[in-house]
Amino acid sequence: MNNSNSIDETANRRGFLKNIAASVVAAGALAPVTLSAKDDPALIEEPEWGKKLGFPVDATPYGQPSPYEHNVIRRVHKLLSSGDMYASVAMCPIQDLSGIITPNGLFFHRSHGGAAIVDPNEYRLVIHGLVEKPLVLTLEQLKRYPSESRIHFIECPANGSTEWRAPQFNTLQFMKGMMSSAEWTGVKLSTLLKDVGIKPEAKWVLAEGSDNSHMGRTLPVEKILDDAMVVWAQNGEALRPEQGYPVRLLVPGWEGNLNVKWLKRLEFGDKPWHAKEETSKYTMLTPSGKAIRFFWPMEVNSVITSPCPDKPWTDLKKGDIVEIEGLAWTGQGTVKGVDISFDGGKNWVEANLKGLVLPKSWTRFSYMYKWEGKPILLSSRAYDDAGFVQPTIDQEVKVMGVEAIYHRNAIVTWEVKANGEVNNVHIRS
Amino acid sequence: MFTLEVKKISKVVALTLFAVTTFVNAGDVKDVKGPSFKERAIDGSVEYKVKDNSYAGVYKVNPQVAKEKIKYGRTPSKTEIKAGDIDVRYDWQGLPDGKGSVAKGDELFEAKCAMCHGDMGSGGKGYPKLTGGDITTLKNQLVHPENGDEGPERSIGAYWPYASTLWWYIKTGMPFPHPMSLSNDDVYAIVAYLLSVEEIQIDGKDLDDDYVLDKKKLMKVVMPNVNGFYPDVNGKDGPMVMKKFLSDPKNYGTPTKRCMKDCPTAKVVHIKASLNDGITPPLSEKRDMPKEKKSAGGDNKFAKLYKAKCSACHGNDAIAPKVGKKDSWADRIKQGKDTLYKHALKGFKGMPAKGGNADLSDADVKGIVDYMIEQSK
Numbered sequence: 001m002n003n004s005n006s007i008d009e010t011a012n013r014r015g016f017l018k019n020i021a022a023s024v025v026a027a028g029a030l031a032p033v034t035l036s037a038k039d040d041p042a043l044i045e046e047p048e049w050g051k052k053l054g055f056p057v058d059a060t061p062y063g064q065p066s067p068y069e070h071n072v073i074r075r076v077h078k079l080l081s082s083g084d085m086y087a088s089v090a091m092c093p094i095q096d097l098s099g100i101i102t103p104n105g106l107f108f109h110r111s112h113g114g115a116a117i118v119d120p121n122e123y124r125l126v127i128h129g130l131v132e133k134p135l136v137l138t139l140e141q142l143k144r145y146p147s148e149s150r151i152h153f154i155e156c157p158a159n160g161s162t163e164w165r166a167p168q169f170n171t172l173q174f175m176k177g178m179m180s181s182a183e184w185t186g187v188k189l190s191t192l193l194k195d196v197g198i199k200p201e202a203k204w205v206l207a208e209g210s211d212n213s214h215m216g217r218t219l220p221v222e223k224i225l226d227d228a229m230v231v232w233a234q235n236g237e238a239l240r241p242e243q244g245y246p247v248r249l250l251v252p253g254w255e256g257n258l259n260v261k262w263l264k265r266l267e268f269g270d271k272p273w274h275a276k277e278e279t280s281k282y283t284m285l286t287p288s289g290k291a292i293r294f295f296w297p298m299e300v301n302s303v304i305t306s307p308c309p310d311k312p313w314t315d316l317k318k319g320d321i322v323e324i325e326g327l328a329w330t331g332q333g334t335v336k337g338v339d340i341s342f343d344g345g346k347n348w349v350e351a352n353l354k355g356l357v358l359p360k361s362w363t364r365f366s367y368m369y370k371w372e373g374k375p376i377l378l379s380s381r382a383y384d385d386a387g388f389v390q391p392t393i394d395q396e397v398k399v400m401g402v403e404a405i406y407h408r409n410a411i412v413t414w415e416v417k418a419n420g421e422v423n424n425v426h427i428r429s
Numbered sequence: 430m431f432t433l434e435v436k437k438i439s440k441v442v443a444l445t446l447f448a449v450t451t452f453v454n455a456g457d458v459k460d461v462k463g464p465s466f467k468e469r470a471i472d473g474s475v476e477y478k479v480k481d482n483s484y485a486g487v488y489k490v491n492p493q494v495a496k497e498k499i500k501y502g503r504t505p506s507k508t509e510i511k512a513g514d515i516d517v518r519y520d521w522q523g524l525p526d527g528k529g530s531v532a533k534g535d536e537l538f539e540a541k542c543a544m545c546h547g548d549m550g551s552g553g554k555g556y557p558k559l560t561g562g563d564i565t566t567l568k569n570q571l572v573h574p575e576n577g578d579e580g581p582e583r584s585i586g587a588y589w590p591y592a593s594t595l596w597w598y599i600k601t602g603m604p605f606p607h608p609m610s611l612s613n614d615d616v617y618a619i620v621a622y623l624l625s626v627e628e629i630q631i632d633g634k635d636l637d638d639d640y641v642l643d644k645k646k647l648m649k650v651v652m653p654n655v656n657g658f659y660p661d662v663n664g665k666d667g668p669m670v671m672k673k674f675l676s677d678p679k680n681y682g683t684p685t686k687r688c689m690k691d692c693p694t695a696k697v698v699h700i701k702a703s704l705n706d707g708i709t710p711p712l713s714e715k716r717d718m719p720k721e722k723k724s725a726g727g728d729n730k731f732a733k734l735y736k737a738k739c740s741a742c743h744g745n746d747a748i749a750p751k752v753g754k755k756d757s758w759a760d761r762i763k764q765g766k767d768t769l770y771k772h773a774l775k776g777f778k779g780m781p782a783k784g785g786n787a788d789l790s791d792a793d794v795k796g797i798v799d800y801m802i803e804q805s806k
Binding site: 166297 | 520
């Protein structure tokens with residue numbers, strides 16, 4: 001039915017409704033209702049919630065999603081933990097998300113020793129090492145600095161790590177759910193450090209958290225002064241404990257692990273530290289037997305979110321026009337475009353970007369497609385303004401092998417079957 | 430866009446580039462243009478600037494901020510800085526004094542580490558395997574496990590480039606449920622033990638049982654895989670080395686061209702054994718009212734204490750009898766509560782006294798035992 005407001009149209013619709021009423025026999029509260037097979041009771045009958053009071057405005061001082069959305073939650077898998085649910089990851093249900101912002105309760109949660117509950121009154125940030133004037137700040141003092149807000153994704157470099165050898169998960173949540181996106185608010189480190197004064201011999205910074213794992217990671221001073229921030233807010237409210245309440249480091253576009261949570265210390269030095277997550281883990285072993293030591297940015301990447309194994313096309317009829325929608329992202333700049341293939345990567349067409357297109361951010365893409373009910377192999381391939389293109393599986397494996405664990409960004413392909421079911425497949429030589 | 434970039438480079442290069450681009454565009458492959466090396470940030474990405482009070486052309490910024498020098502807070506004292514400075518850098522900056530023997534380390538490992546990392550760090554408990562790897566396996570690629578392919582063994586001695594990481598990791602991250610609880614001497618002892626298990630030598634000598642490791646000796650350790658990592662970032666120009674590495678996408682299998690037509694493709698590989706079954710809670714796209722949750726006593730004090738203090742081990746049957754797993758508890762429950770209280774309070778086999786939670790009162794420990802029994806009947 002169209003949305004025309006013309007008088008003729010309205011008159012016709014009135015006539016149409018009259019006819020329905022006649023066949024239904026006065027759909028009043030007390031009158032019996034006779035439905036024809038075609039009539040939808042959801043339209044004819046007054047629903048339960050229209051016949052009673054809803055919940056009062058003071059029932060949920062902190063609002064909750066509809067109980068009907070109880071399946072839209074973070075999920076875990078034993079294989080992705082290091083022994084228990086303290087050093088583990090809870091995956092974000094990206095198949096159920098819209099736009100480019102993740103609600104705080106659904107933001108993926110990776111911790112190395114559980115999520116610390118830090119007392120904000122005892123929070124201190126210490127900046128020391130090769131600086132002119134070491135500094136200690138309370139939370140109140142930190143939040144006095146002028147703030148900026150930026151929308152950035154955070155992605156664990158192990159996102160998609162189960163796919164190196166072969167396809168293993170048939171759900172978007174576990175293929176790509178080790179990432180989420182938020183609007184972060186805090187102070188840019190370039191602003192915070194101006195009075196501290198970094199000494200010229202300082203090349204590196206150790207960022208350290210105050211949680212059980214005392215996570216330490218080394219960053220180059222260049223990044224700290226470029227766009228890194230110390231943030232205290234996420235989507236308008238204080239950081240959640242699992243995102244490092246009260247303060248985390250935000251390193252736009254870089255490995256999630258570098259965005260150190262529960263941040264307590266920044267030490268400047270002339271050499272890199274080689275912390276546990278720069279040696280025993282978060283290093284990428286290649287077929288040469290040697291490992292890439294540091295790999296900071298998350299590379300250009302994309303995935304089609306509709307359809308996907310969780311959101312198939314089983315309800316579509318042949319000839320339906322349907323939107324193919326997806327997420328593209330890059331930590332190395334801004335998404336410039338996305339191509340789509342219907343034949344497993346042999347031929348490609350350009351999709352359209354939509355909504356906000358921001359640096360180091362999730363970007364939505366869209367393509368209108370006529371579904372013919374014939375099997376297709378649906379892939380997306382993003383490229384960015386750094387000049388980099390998402391690789392095929394063969395291209396990436398040729399250089400990286402299958403033991404790198406981290407930084408897998410190869411093209412994802414969905415097998416859409418004639419009945420609309422969707423499966424995760426690999427295109428491999 | 431293209432003309433703008435051409436202007437920035439020399440004419441000769443520009444002409445060559447133009448020719449190449451024209452050629453590939455005429456076919457079915459499109460070049461994706463990136464910035465020059467100079468215009469790239471430290472990670473090879475585009476470096477965005479603030480221009481006309483706008484960052485990257487999308488975020489407005491307040492120009493007053495850049496003009497001010499803002500300062501809050503105070504200068505911390507030397508003692509305050511030292512108290513928090515717990516890191517140990519690869520060049521040993523930050524390594525404190527202390528000493529410990531291999532034998533002492535063996536004892537400590539048995540008491541505090543083996544329940545998760547296995548005997549001598551050999552794994553098998555679901556937590557990381559620490560020892561027993563082989564540097565020659567690092568070239569292994571586990572492509573076809575069904576054909577008997579073996580993967581690389583990333584143990585401490587086979588993979589870790591620096592022994593400093595070992596000291597730092599154990600001191601600040603272990604034992605997992607109680608980090609920062611080991612004395613420096615204890616850390617030296619455990620490090621000595623693990624180096625000895627991994628057959629690392631110091632001064633050409635094996636670390637036998639009565640070997641005592643101290644700061645001076647530890648600083649001599651060169652790990653077998655010290656040269657197994659690249660690029661070399663330890664020199665003066667480390668960050669610039671990284672910029673070069675990351676700006677060249679060939680280093681990590683990333684192309685710079687988009688093939689649009691008649692591209693090389695390959696065969697379709699399907700999922701052989703889906704991992705979806707192990708997902709918790711199970712996947713569901715249903716929009717319905719949630720089922721009433723069964724009360725598992727999850728709200729009481731002892732349930733919370735159990736979760737916070739005991740579940741790291743008792744949530745994993747490979748380490749300790751898993752709460753809720755009836756088979757693991759049936760025989761234990763038969764021994765009677767008094768025996769279980771005693772074991773919990775005084776320690777028993779791999780179980781340290783009070784599970785290593787000295788801060789728990791006896792009454793709390795007993796309450797937790799009651800809760801664990803109740804959940805496991």
